[in-house]
Structure formats: structure tokens, C-alpha cells
Amino acid sequence: MKVFIVFAHPEEKSFNGSLLKETVAQLKSQGHEVKVSDLYKQHWKPQIDEDDFPATHEKGTRLQVAAASAKAFYGNKLTLDVVEEQEKNQMGRFVNFTIPSLVVRYACLLKGWVERVFSLGFGYGTGEYTDTHFGDRYGEGVLTGKKAMIITTVGGTVEHYSARGINGPINDVLFTINHGLLFFTGMTVLPPFVTYKTDSATEEVFQNEAKKLRETLKNIETIKPINYRKQNFGDYNLPGCTLKEGLEQPGETGYDIHIIKD
Amino acid sequence: MKVFIVFAHPEEKSFNGSLLKETVAQLKSQGHEVKVSDLYKQHWKPQIDEDDFPATHEKGTRLQVAAASAKAFYGNKLTLDVVEEQEKNQMGRFVNFTIPSLVVRYACLLKGWVERVFSLGFGYGTGEYTDTHFGDRYGEGVLTGKKAMIITTVGGTVEHYSARGINGPINDVLFTINHGLLFFTGMTVLPPFVTYKTDSATEEVFQNEAKKLRETLKNIETIKPINYRKQNFGDYNLPGCTLKEGLEQPGETGYDIHIIKD
Numbered sequence: 001m002k003v004f005i006v007f008a009h010p011e012e013k014s015f016n017g018s019l020l021k022e023t024v025a026q027l028k029s030q031g032h033e034v035k036v037s038d039l040y041k042q043h044w045k046p047q048i049d050e051d052d053f054p055a056t057h058e059k060g061t062r063l064q065v066a067a068a069s070a071k072a073f074y075g076n077k078l079t080l081d082v083v084e085e086q087e088k089n090q091m092g093r094f095v096n097f098t099i100p101s102l103v104v105r106y107a108c109l110l111k112g113w114v115e116r117v118f119s120l121g122f123g124y125g126t127g128e129y130t131d132t133h134f135g136d137r138y139g140e141g142v143l144t145g146k147k148a149m150i151i152t153t154v155g156g157t158v159e160h161y162s163a164r165g166i167n168g169p170i171n172d173v174l175f176t177i178n179h180g181l182l183f184f185t186g187m188t189v190l191p192p193f194v195t196y197k198t199d200s201a202t203e204e205v206f207q208n209e210a211k212k213l214r215e216t217l218k219n220i221e222t223i224k225p226i227n228y229r230k231q232n233f234g235d236y237n238l239p240g241c242t243l244k245e246g247l248e249q250p251g252e253t254g255y256d257i258h259i260i261k262d
Numbered sequence: 263m264k265v266f267i268v269f270a271h272p273e274e275k276s277f278n279g280s281l282l283k284e285t286v287a288q289l290k291s292q293g294h295e296v297k298v299s300d301l302y303k304q305h306w307k308p309q310i311d312e313d314d315f316p317a318t319h320e321k322g323t324r325l326q327v328a329a330a331s332a333k334a335f336y337g338n339k340l341t342l343d344v345v346e347e348q349e350k351n352q353m354g355r356f357v358n359f360t361i362p363s364l365v366v367r368y369a370c371l372l373k374g375w376v377e378r379v380f381s382l383g384f385g386y387g388t389g390e391y392t393d394t395h396f397g398d399r400y401g402e403g404v405l406t407g408k409k410a411m412i413i414t415t416v417g418g419t420v421e422h423y424s425a426r427g428i429n430g431p432i433n434d435v436l437f438t439i440n441h442g443l444l445f446f447t448g449m450t451v452l453p454p455f456v457t458y459k460t461d462s463a464t465e466e467v468f469q470n471e472a473k474k475l476r477e478t479l480k481n482i483e484t485i486k487p488i489n490y491r492k493q494n495f496g497d498y499n500l501p502g503c504t505l506k507e508g509l510e511q512p513g514e515t516g517y518d519i520h521i522i523k524d
Binding site: 172 | 272273275276302308309310311312324325326327328369370371373374377400417418419421422424425426427428429430431434435437438441442461493498501502503504505513514515516517518519520
């Protein structure tokens with residue numbers, strides 16, 4: 001299997017950098033082909049601006065990002081750095097996002113990667129809009145058939161991210177990425193691999209986490225994905241995209257209603 | 263009142279840029295002093311890296327961001343661009359974040375602003391850690407006494423972001439910013455001002471939204487904030503920071519349990 005990893009941490013000697021090395025080594029030992037985009041090392045340009053559309057936008061005129069993005073994507077005029085990332089992404093059957101300290105810190109380069117690489121026609125804006133189909137999104141899209149998984153570290157404890165924890169449940173914190181971005185583009189999303197309290201992690205903690213990560217990666221082809229509801233297959237009223245009454249579990253609210261429980 | 267606005271959109275002629283102009287004009291007409299950080303125009307360096315700590319980190323050695331950030335903040339060695347933003351932020355009694363198309367696009371520069379400006383000692387890591395107090399955070403912190411409000415636009419409709427909408431309720435989508443970032447640093451958070459479906463917005467739609475925005479800003483001193491629960495005042499078990507049993511409304515789950523209902 002071809003695996004594509006996006007990594008966004010300034011320090012390769014960090015906990016995250018070490019997890020990345022474990023990931024690459026483990027996947028290769030299983031016979032997978034691995035490609036890594038190391039956004040800091042690549043000096044990835046994070047912000048989207050008119051320099052992204054040199055052939056499809058006239059400098060100094062009003063920039064309408066979606067329109068310029070569509071013109072550039074369909075006319076094969078995106079910038080080379082973006083095209084390369086789209087190709088790496090397309091090639092991989094498995095896409096892995098390594099996102100350190102998700103909530104407040106570090107992830108800006110990855111955010112900028114998404115803004116630029118998931119152009120109109122690639123990450124959004126595809127498919128037909130009819131009475132029974134509201135675009136190819138949430139379970140359908142250009143990236144259908146790929147699996148994705150977030151590997152991340154957070155400073156807080158597992159309790160801080162538990163059902164009653166003050167930071168919110170970890171799956172809610174990750175929802176706008178797992179569901180709003182990865183599942184949105186058609187990818188199948190595996191449960192995230194999260195390490196807590198890495199700020200004070202010892203070598204022993206790292207070794208334990210590395211072992212857990214290797215075990216997870218061994219099962220990567222069979223891990224059960226998060227069972228998000230697809231948009232265009234009967235569960236939602238269209239075009240409002242609201243979940244039909246009665247499909248959720250009793251008492252379920254918020255993000256949870258968009259996940260099918262066993 | 264002194265108002266500080268952080269703006270992160272590549273195009274001043276955009277819907278967002280026009281809302282910014284309305285905001286500045288309206289606030290000034292009410293006698294407020296307004297300062298704007300226009301991150302694209304300032305060529306804001308988004309990513310945090312070793313160049314952020316020239317005096318407190320030795321190039322080429324392992325970068326530990328929190329430690330380097332603390333040393334730089336407490337030793338007055340942060341870079342000038344970061345110090346200037348911290349000062350603008352400190353000066354304002356009201357902080358306004360204008361975030362276009364929040365979920366997937368555009369906001370990377372703002373994310374990078376937060377990563378760098380909210381350094382240890384400023385945005386996190388302050389206060390004592392005892393059995394009854396887990397740091398100055400969630401309702402306490404350096405930015406206590408300030409009010410904050412998000413002004414944002416999204417491509418989806420109001421239904422897409424409703425209680426049963428596929429994107430998730432708008433207040434859940436904004437929770438990691440409103441609660442996890444703004445309230446976390448001690449700020450009081452006002453309900454966000456959100457414009458939906460701006461991609462296809464006509465001049466008439468803009469004028470309506472501009473009018474609503476002006477009305478909102480007129481009441482800025484009296485708008486009821488989102489009533490998030492403070493961390494260190496009895497509602498949470500410490501240090502796990504889990505909400506004590508029975509405080510939420512019956513059936514409430516997810517992010518909602520952290521908001522006190524009337």
C-alpha cells in the first residue's frame with residue numbers, strides 16, 4: 001500500500017518527530033511504500049493569496065479564492081508546490097496527518113497546506129447539486145477510497161479530553177478535521193492516535209506510546225473506521241443537510257448524531 | 263473603549279474586508295479607538311520555529327517550544343513583531359477576530375498569529391497548580407477583563423450549521439476557538455457574528471448583514487456573553503478538570519455541558 005504522511009512540527013527531535021520516525025519505519029517493515037511531506041523542512045508557503053494563481057488571477061484585481069482556485073485547478077494552472085502535494089495525496093491509498101498540539105499551537109503550517117492543496121475541484125466543489133444529491137461531499141469526493149488517520153499529541157491529560165473534561169471530548173475536538181475535512185473529501189477516517197501530556201513525557205512514556213503506535217499500524221488495513229453518516233444516501237434532508245428526525249440515539253446531540261452507532 | 267481587531271483575509275474587497283470596514287467605521291462613530299492588525303498586509307510570519315527565539319534558543323539544538331517561549335517571554339526576548347501584537351492585544355479592552363471561512367479555508371494566518379503571539383506566560387502556562395487551582399485558565403489568565411467576539415463568514419447555509427446540520431452546530435464548530443482559546447486566556451466571549459452563504463452573496467445581502475453588524479456593535483458593551491463555566495470555582499474536579507456530576511442539564515452532552523444555562 002502507498003502511504004502519504006503530512007508532518008508539521010518544527011523539531012525532528014520532538015516527541016512528534018520521534019513518532020514520525022516510528023511510523024515510517026513500521027510501515028516500511030510491513031512492505032508499504034511511504035512518502036512524507038515535512039512542511040517545515042519544505043519551507044511550505046502557508047497562506048493562500050494571489051501568488052497561488054499567477055495564470056488565472058490578474059494581480060491587483062479582486063481575488064475571489066474559490067473562483068480563482070477552480071480556474072487554476074481545471075486549467076492545470078495551480079502552482080507546482082500545490083500540484084506536487086495533490087499528486088502525493090492522490091497516489092497514497094492511506095493518508096496520515098501528524099498534527100502536534102492541535103488546539104492552540106503548531107498546526108498552522110498544516111492548516112495552510114489544507115487551504116492551498118485542497119483546491120476547488122480537488123478538496124471541495126465537485127459533483128452535482130440536485131434535489132437528491134448535494135455535491136460530492138461527506139462520504140464522496142475526489143479522495144474516495146483513501147483512508148486517513150490523525151496522529152497527534154496534546155499537552156493535557158486524557159481526563160481533560162474525556163466526556164466530561166473541560167477541553168471537550170477528543171473526538172469532538174477533532175471533529176472539524178476528521179469529519180469536516182477528511183470525511184468531507186470522501187476519505188474513510190480511522191480513529192485518531194492521540195498521545196496525552198507529552199510536555200512532560202519521559203523516555204519510558206515515549207517507548208510505551210511507540211509500541212502502541214506500532215501495534216496500531218500493524219492493523220492499519222483492518223481497523224474499523226469512524227462510522228460517519230454519508231450525506232447523499234438518505235439520512236439527511238437535502239439541500240438543508242439536516243439529519244432526519246429519529247435516526248440518532250435517544251438523547252444524542254451535537255456532533256454525535258452524525259456517527260452511526262452499532 | 264480601545265478595540266483591537268485581528269483580520270486575516272487576502273482580499274480587502276471581499277465580503278470580509280467590507281465587513282471589516284463597516285466594523286471600524288461603526289466603532290469609531292461610537293467614539294471607540296480602533297486598531298487593526300491586517301495579517302496579510304503585514305506579511306505576518308505564520309509558522310512558529312527557532313527564528314522566534316533568537317536570544318533564548320541555540321540554533322540547531324532541539325527546540326522545545328514551550329520552554330523557549332517561556333524563557334523569551336519572561337526575559338523580554340520575544341521578537342519585535344510578536345511583542346507588538348501582544349501590546350496591541352493588551353491595550354484593547356475588546357478584541358475582535360475576523361475569521362473568514364473558518365472550517366477549511368483562509369484562517370491559517372490567524373492560526374499562526376495565535377501560535378506565536380499567545381506565548382507561554384501570555385496565552386498559557388500562568389498561575390499556580392494546587393489541589394484547588396489548576397493554572398490561570400478557562401476564565402482566568404493574562405487577558406482577564408477583555409471581551410472578545412468572532413466575526414466570520416461561512417460558505418454553507420444556516421441550516422448546515424444548525425442543531426441537526428451536517429457541519430455541526432455553529433457554536434460547536436467555534437468552540438475550540440471561543441472556549442479553548444479565548445475563554446481559556448481569561449477573556450469574556452460574546453456570541454459570534456456569522457454570515458452564511460457568502461460565496462453567492464449579492465450587494466443586498468451584504469447591506470442587510472452590514473446593518474445587522476452595526477446594530478450588534480452598537481450594543482457591544484451590553485451584549486450577554488456566552489456563559490462558560492470557570493475552571494477554578496467549584497464546578498470541576500481538579501486536576502482532572504472534569505465537570506462535577508449533576509451540574510449539566512438532563513441529557514446534555516459534549517461541549518454543551520461547559521455552558522451554564524439560565
